[in-house]
Amino acid sequence: MFGESVAIALNALVANKLRSILTMLGIIIGVGAVIAMISIGMGVQDKVETSIASLGSNLIMVTPGAASASGARQAAGSNITLTLKDSQAIAREVAGISLVAPSVSSSYQVIAGNQNWTTRIQGTTPEYQTVRNTAVQSGSFITSQDVDTRNRVAVIGPTVAENLFGSTNAIGQSIRINNAPFKVIGILESKGEGGGGMDQDDTIIVPLTTAQERLMGISYLHMISIQAESTDIIDQVQENLSAVLRSRHKITGDKVDDFQIRNMVSVMNTAAETTQTITLLLGNIAAISLLVGGIGIMNIMLVSVTERTREIGIRKALGAKYQDILLQFLIEAVVIGVVGGSIGIVLGIGASYLVSHFAGWQTVISSFAIVAAFGFSVGVGLFFGIYPARKAALLDPIDALRYE
Template sequence: MWWMTLRIALRALRRNKLRSFLTMLGIIIGVGAVIAMVAIGEGAKALVRSQIASLGTNVLVIVPGTMTQGGVRTGFGGVRTLVDSDAKAIMEEVPAVAVASPAVRQVNQVVAGNLNWATLVQGVAPEFQQIRDWQVVDGRFISQADVDNAGKVALIGQTVANVLFGNEDPLDGIIRIRKIPFRVIGILGAKGQTAHGTDQDDVVMVPYTTMQKRIMGITHLHSIVVSAVSAEKTQEAQQQISALLRQRHRIQPDQDDDFFIRNLSDIAEAAQNSARVMAILLGSIASVSLLVGGIGIMNIMLVSVTERTREIGIRMAV
């Protein structure tokens, strides 16, 4: 009986090739859409996870300025409330903080031989490597002696190395920032782009004291980058840092903070939630495509049965 049913079904498929093809096409497109959309969603989530990992773990960034009623923070270029002693106090007096690094940054023209490149020059401390989990593929990172002596040493990112040195070995090479010669002591590992499209490898790192004294002529900091002892301690570290800085800066209870603490974990969570919502949305759209394909098959089956109503009645009567 089942063999006869199969033969009839195959004969119907051969007789209605176009109808059969369109029916299969509907379900193929639906299934393909589901697979593609789910894959795209998972890929987006993986990309977000990798970008978040490149920023470091349990990271807090303290920047000068305060929040206004409109939610706009005053820029760090015009506010000078953070100093080196603030970073040292955070390291020594905040139990929930593992390490902290002062940071000063400015876009500068960097020259090597006959080539030049406008890039971000960032002044940091040795602890910055641990905070950002930034590998050095060749050479070494900035040492405490480099910071103490305001040494004219630099590390360069992969993008800068490729632009200024090409196929040559940059290690122990000389680059110039504002006509000041710096010896390249290390090549930073690749970090890739951030979620906002910023190339993290387009960077030159020098001791923050060198940046302050030799390049910019300032004594304040643009930011303090902090790593909490664990993810669970991040909020506690943020509260302790806020209390310490308010005390050090003599801020009265009725006054706003003259600094702002950015929790990268919150940014990471928001990015992950966005990627998750996008994956669900893409999956839903693909499911609708599959549903439409299924409805198309049901319609074709209904038409097939309706067209053969007379034949079915005769066969049942016989």
């Protein structure tokens, strides 16, 4: 009887092709929209996590200046509180630290031949390469000797290399930063766009002492980047780090710190929570169309019951039981959900690829989203098909046979 019920249900759907397709349309659009929206949301999440991870693993960043509250201005000189001795003390006294990379940065116009480009100049030490996950595409990175001798050497990012040298090999070429000559010794590997849309490839790295004394004329630091030994101890390292700096800067009691500490683990967790919320919101909005599709299934099934009242009466007169009629109409509703869900999966995956190709957005197709959307579409078909199926199964055979 089950096989016969399936055959009757399929014949009924095929007999009304246009109506069946229009009924499925809500399910198709709903499933496709859920898959496409979730893939876009997960793509955003993956991009944010990759961007944060590119800044460095187990990274802790210390910057000068007290945190301002309610727009209050910081005290004069609060942004010059970090020194190279602070960096050395951190490396020496704080347990659980792998590497420490002090740095300074500022923007300058860089000239090479008849080309010029304004970019961010970073003065740092060799440890920066490991701490900030920075790799060299060609040439070499700055060395401890370069820092000790205040050497005028530079490692340039791909964006700078392209704008100053085009297709010419930049290694060994001379550039002028703030009218001071520097020799290009390396080109960084591309890291792409970073947080806030910043181009991480638009940078030049020079020795810390060279930047401080030959370019900027300062003795303080703009940032200290620290790599913890593992993610598990990063909070403890941060506490110890704060204690060392408070002691060195003679900050006691409830006095406000003249420095700020952030770690990328907490930033990544916050970003992950935000993007997960966005993904969930997009998926829920798209899922509303599945409910609309379910209402469409109920509507069409009720029409089908009305149209086939005499057929139901004849089947009951020939011995069909309550469960036989119920099963027949439930199968019709589930078939609409299954076929519509299958087409919707193809539509959703195709839409994700099209968005990625034409809009340039990163998308991640989730197998969980596909299974969940398909299961939901079948569930919607079953749920909204129960009432029409039960109505058909409860028809009185005598009244059904007399129905015109």
